[in-house]
Amino acid sequence: MPSIESHENVLILSELWTIAMHHPDDPQLPSLGIFASMAALIQKAIKSPSWLLHDQNIYIPYYAAHVIGSYTMNKPEFAEQAVESGVIPPLLDLLGGKISWVEQRVAVRALGHLASYQATFEAVAVYEREVVELAMELACSAADVVYKEFVGVKDGALRLKYHCDLLTRGVGGSEMEERKAEEWAGQVQCWSLYLLNCFASKERSITLICSRVGFLERLSKMWGGVANHSSPAGIGLIRILCYYKAGRKKIAESEQVIRSLCNISRSSDDWQYMGIDCLVLLLRDRETRYRVMELASLCLVDLVEVKNLGHYRSNVGETVAEALLLDYKLQWKVQQLKGNERVEKRLEEVWSLKVGRRKKERTMSKERLEERKVLAMLIKQQAKRFFVVGEVEEAMAKYGEALETCPLRFRKERMCLYGDRAECRWVVGDVDGAISDSTRAISLSSTADGNRSLWRRAKGYEMKGMAKECLMDCIMYVSGCVKMERRRGVGVIPYDAVHLMSKMMDATWLFAAAKSAKADELLVKDDENGELEEIVMRMVMETKGDISLSGDVGEGLSTIVEEEPSGKEYLSRRKLARPRTGKKKPQSL
Known part of the structure; x- marks a missing residue:
């Protein structure tokens, strides 16, 4: 194929891509030298712009790289064949933006597969x-680039035609194109982070990742989104960095x-447990413990009574309490020297809950515990009366x-009680206190x-601007409301929640x-030209149709599934958190 000039090459390559997607474990095409062929096609496209723009050759680099990624997805022996066939240099050229974000x-998907195997990691690490x-650059810039070069181009005729064709396979108009572009931009970001995970999990490039100005801060805001439910995105990489001293320090x-x-x-x-893991790792390190103690303690103290987090963690509260109370007496002394009364109070509260009260209540009879519960409920009634009269x-x-x-076992x-106190805090305007008590109630x-x-x-x-x-x-x-409605046969989803x-x-x-950013840029530009009012009206009209929410919670959200029909393409959370070494890989993020 690389040596034959034919307008049918694109059709042939498209069919090879379909085969690779449906049968990634079939050794027939890898044994016939498909990796060397795909590498040669990519190099030809990069070195000869005139050939790339001839006929429909513009599609060839995309399909060629996709074929490499599909065949190296599951089998390490295919990955080794790909490396021996010289696929890494041309893939790096594409990764560097020699053609486009598509x-x-x-x-980055193909390189992520190659870097995840022990046998081929070193070839990528060269x-x-x-x-x-x-x-790192791709993870930070993917959304901006895709919006600027595609989604933000509202005139469909000005969008690159081959991008539109690849995104929609010729089905659907501009709305479909924008949904798929959002999906693909999220995949670019997630696969970039996955590639970084492959290095960080082997304690490679930790300093390089942490030393780039502003990267860690941007990383902490990358969350995968609702559509990318199988990717831990930024928090996954942060947790890997927290496994190592250099990463924890930064x-x-x-x-x-x-x-x-x-x-x-x-x-x-879904990745709540990863955030907790990171904070616990920081608290257990004596060199980072006191730097993060104030913020971490104010958060984690609300979680000391959590039992399990789904199927991912058990005895979470015990782990959190242990990390907070590590060297408790020394910690107490240090915090006293700093005069941080808030931390002192929180640590004392954790000590009381997990040690003091627990010990005391273990010595009480069942009858005594029941009496204390009844007394607590009587006090609760008094509190309600105070609340009703406005006190x-x-x-x-x-x-x-x-x-x-009230005894801890109830x-x-x-x-x-925590929920009712949170309501009181709402009334007096203590938003942080309401969040804290609500978290304890949820725990x-x-x-x-x-x-x-x-x-x-x-x-x-919402009041604190924490949108995610x-x-x-x-x-x-809303999910809880739906379950309640199905179970009881009553209830509706509140309009306020949907809104x-x-x-x-x-x-x-x-x-x-x-x-x-684009709106600000246009506003400044047109303001200089005396056309501010017109651009404002145009931006307002464009904004109205961007995202809507139908009655179905999930409807209207893009998915993270690629074009293949199988259901095996989702990455499991645990697999993505730490790259594999030789096991089967999923089709896409």
Whole structure:
């Protein structure tokens, strides 16, 4: 194929791509030299722009790189054949942006597969610095580039035709193109981070990744999105960095990253446990412990009574409490010297919950424990009366007294007390306190029981401008409402929840920052030309149709699935968190 000039090459290559996608483990084509052929086609396209633009040759580099990625997806022996056939240099050319972002997407995917095998990692690592720097740049710029070069080009006739064709396979108009472009931009970012994971998990390029100005801060904001539910995105790489001393040191120096870890630890995100893992690792390291103690303790103290986080972690609260109380007496002394009363109070509270009260209650009889529960419920009634008559401060104090009285084993009763106190904090304007108490209620609850607390916390996150955390809580709240409706046969999804979720989807849209930057640029430009009013009206009209939320929570969200029909393409969370060495790989992020 590389030596034959034929307009049918594209059709042949497209068919080879289809075969590779459907039968990636079939050895027939790899044995016939398909890797050498694909590498030669990519090199020909890069070295001969005139050939690339002839007939339909513009499609060839994309299909060629995709074929390489598909065949190296599952089998390490195919990956070794690919490396021996010289695929890495041409893939690096595509990764460096020699053609466009569409080819970068498939190049970073293929390199990620090659880097994940022990047998072929070193071949990729020969170009370590170049690969790592390109992957970091791509992870940071993917959304901006795709928006600027494609999504933001509202006149469909001005978009590159072959991009449109590859995105939609000729089906659907501009709306479909934009949905697929968003999906692909997310994949570019996630695969770039996966490639970085392959190096970081082997303790390679840690310093390079951490020393790039602003990268860790940007990394902490990369979350994969609702559509990329199988990718831990930025938090996955941060956790790997936290396994190593050099990584922990750099992360502990960034207050923004620590705050992001705290936010994800107190959220409904699927990767909540990764945020907790990171903070625990930082607290266990004596060199980073005191740098992160204030922010981490204010967050983690709300999680010391969590039992399990889905199927991923058990005894989470015990692990968190152990990390917080490590060298408790020494910690107490250090914090006293710093005069940090908030941290002192929180550590004392953890000590009381996990050690003091637990010991005391173990010596009590069942009858005595029941008596204390009844007393706590009586105090709760007093608190309610105070709240009804508007004496909110007194009600908060009574709820606190009831929580001190109610034995730890009565989790449901204590969940309700925390939820009621969170409501009081809302009334007096203590948003942080309401979020804290709501989190504690959620930690003590089942999903259904904690639904009201999820809604309270979602509203708190909205007030603090934490759009991602608000969105995840909204999704969990709506999901709880749906389950309740199915179980009881009553209830509806509140309009306020759907409206807030739609609003947060706008705020967390992958292209939100890029669109805002472009709008600012256009406003400044047209203001100089005296046409400010016209551009404002045009931007407003364009904004109205960008994202909408139908009655179905998931409808309208792009998926992360590629074109192949099989259901094996999703990466499992554990597999993506730490790259594999020789096991089967998924088709796409």
